[in-house]
Amino acid sequence: MNRVVVWILGTISGIILLFGILSSSTLGYGVTSGCTSIGSNPAPCTPQLQQVILSNPLEGGSRFWGGLLIVLLALLIGLPAWIGGPILALRRGSSSRTGILIVSVIACAIGIVGVAAAFLTSPALATPETCISSTAQTCFYGDQAKLVALLGIGFGSVLVSLLIGIPAWVMALTETAGRRSWGWFIAVLCTSPFGALLYSFLGAPPSSPRDAPPGPALSTSGE
Numbered sequence: 001m002n003r004v005v006v007w008i009l010g011t012i013s014g015i016i017l018l019f020g021i022l023s024s025s026t027l028g029y030g031v032t033s034g035c036t037s038i039g040s041n042p043a044p045c046t047p048q049l050q051q052v053i054l055s056n057p058l059e060g061g062s063r064f065w066g067g068l069l070i071v072l073l074a075l076l077i078g079l080p081a082w083i084g085g086p087i088l089a090l091r092r093g094s095s096s097r098t099g100i101l102i103v104s105v106i107a108c109a110i111g112i113v114g115v116a117a118a119f120l121t122s123p124a125l126a127t128p129e130t131c132i133s134s135t136a137q138t139c140f141y142g143d144q145a146k147l148v149a150l151l152g153i154g155f156g157s158v159l160v161s162l163l164i165g166i167p168a169w170v171m172a173l174t175e176t177a178g179r180r181s182w183g184w185f186i187a188v189l190c191t192s193p194f195g196a197l198l199y200s201f202l203g204a205p206p207s208s209p210r211d212a213p214p215g216p217a218l219s220t221s222g223e
Contacts, residue, residue, distance in 0.1 A: 006088065052145070168196040
């Protein structure tokens with residue numbers, strides 16, 4: 001595998017991965033509100049939040065499962081590139097930290113912005129009731145309703161962040177294992193995409209060619 005093949009496979013898998021995420025994105029929520037009468041007849045009405053309804057992604061039907069298959073296809077196509085790229089870089093005495101940085105920044109930004117938006121703009125902070133849309137609807141009330149609503153609304157952004165961060169995660173794991181940087185390996189393994197982002201900034205500098213994995217020994221006997 002050469003650099004051109006790695007680039008082509010990585011690009012194709014990234015496009016397919018994004019398409020699969022968009023296709024399977026059935027996560028979301030709805031809001032129902034009622035009215036409180038104020039004053040005398042005709043009584044004006046002030047809408048009040050009554051309920052937040054979270055959608056169950058497993059009930060997305062063919063759209064959800066089709067999108068999931070597309071995501072799996074993207075992972076299968078991209079995996080050789082995400083593993084092969086850092087190995088080729090190590091053999092050249094360079095690093096894949098630029099690619100790791102770009103992907104992990106995008107993934108972390110999506111996760112942070114999505115979770116922040118859930119906390120700052122959603123009605124979940126004020127909901128008295130949160131229900132999960134399912135055949136046997138489950139509802140939560142009071143403070144528990146607010147917590148479940150926030151977790152449910154923020155879950156989609158976190159999941160998308162993790163999926164988009166998979167290429168950076170695999171590349172960082174491959175490179176840290178190739179360098180035998182086991183501390184970074186554990187950090188990336190447990191905290192990606194943030195671990196991959198930290199590694200791209202603070203990881204070891206590019207290795208020299210002598211640090212590359214050894215190739216086959218050359219015979220000097222003249223045989």
